[in-house]
Amino acid sequence: MSNRLTTDGQVEALRLSGLSTIRLGRDLTPIIQALKTYDSRTAQRNCLFLEGFDLRNRRRLDEAESKFLKAYALSSGNVHINRELAALYCKQRRYNEAEGYARAAYKQFPTNVYLLDIMAEALLGKRQLGLGVDETELTDVMQSLERYGDAPGSSFYLIRMAQSQLSNRKYRDALRTVNKAIERNDSHPPAYFLRTEILLALNDIPQAERDLATIDQLLAAEGGFSADDEARKSELDIRVLIEKRQYSQAHAEIKRKAFVLPTHVSDRLSHSLAKAIAFSDGFVAKELREWANHIQKR
Numbered sequence: 485m486s487n488r489l490t491t492d493g494q495v496e497a498l499r500l501s502g503l504s505t506i507r508l509g510r511d512l513t514p515i516i517q518a519l520k521t522y523d524s525r526t527a528q529r530n531c532l533f534l535e536g537f538d539l540r541n542r543r544r545l546d547e548a549e550s551k552f553l554k555a556y557a558l559s560s561g562n563v564h565i566n567r568e569l570a571a572l573y574c575k576q577r578r579y580n581e582a583e584g585y586a587r588a589a590y591k592q593f594p595t596n597v598y599l600l601d602i603m604a605e606a607l608l609g610k611r612q613l614g615l616g617v618d619e620t621e622l623t624d625v626m627q628s629l630e631r632y633g634d635a636p637g638s639s640f641y642l643i644r645m646a647q648s649q650l651s652n653r654k655y656r657d658a659l660r661t662v663n664k665a666i667e668r669n670d671s672h673p674p675a676y677f678l679r680t681e682i683l684l685a686l687n688d689i690p691q692a693e694r695d696l697a698t699i700d701q702l703l704a705a706e707g708g709f710s711a712d713d714e715a716r717k718s719e720l721d722i723r724v725l726i727e728k729r730q731y732s733q734a735h736a737e738i739k740r741k742a743f744v745l746p747t748h749v750s751d752r753l754s755h756s757l758a759k760a761i762a763f764s765d766g767f768v769a770k771e772l773r774e775w776a777n778h779i780q781k782r
Contacts, residue, residue, distance in 0.1 A: 758779035
């Protein structure tokens, strides 16, 4: 019945069909080919957005970023594109890059809990990395998130509050807060991801490993890992190996997970491992020490 729709209506129907197709894990090619028959910026933007969304779902994060940026160039004010870019960069801990996109989306819908959440995550992530943050703005965002996102069964606000405490190195407070979030919703993987980070900061490796096992169970129950979840889980697994001084295993995992981890995450883990090896007074294979020396000189 496409002849009964306007051109914009046809493009929108294809966009919605594309999103459903991606989430069902089906072939997106026919929808992309159909969108390419329309000579409009809207069709081109939606085509790029869907290709990026599909690539992200298939764990090809660097390629997904390229598609989203091309879509952004066609429509810099589009809230969906801005949110996807902000979320992608937050997952990769590229918080400085995430902030601008998060703010662009948040300013359009300042009471939307999902956009408030991504804005809070970007600002808190920057602060945790020691980057400059407007504390007044962060306070406003957190107060709005509490107002619109702190309800029975919801852990948006508690998770961001725990992230805030983690960024301030208030590890015990952060642990208590994230435990409340888990009590409120014990099947929400982001809370366990965050608690694992807090536990690593507290050097509680056994509990961190138990939380990682819980994440495996929760995501399996949901039908498996998304690209973002697998990348974050792999990163935490490797950080645990480094903390346990299992350097050979950590090195092998960095190489094995190269197709999952974004390039800059692999680089960060490699430098963390190289630094740990450099300060280690235990036995480390000669080849691994040479690799660590090479990484530190780069």
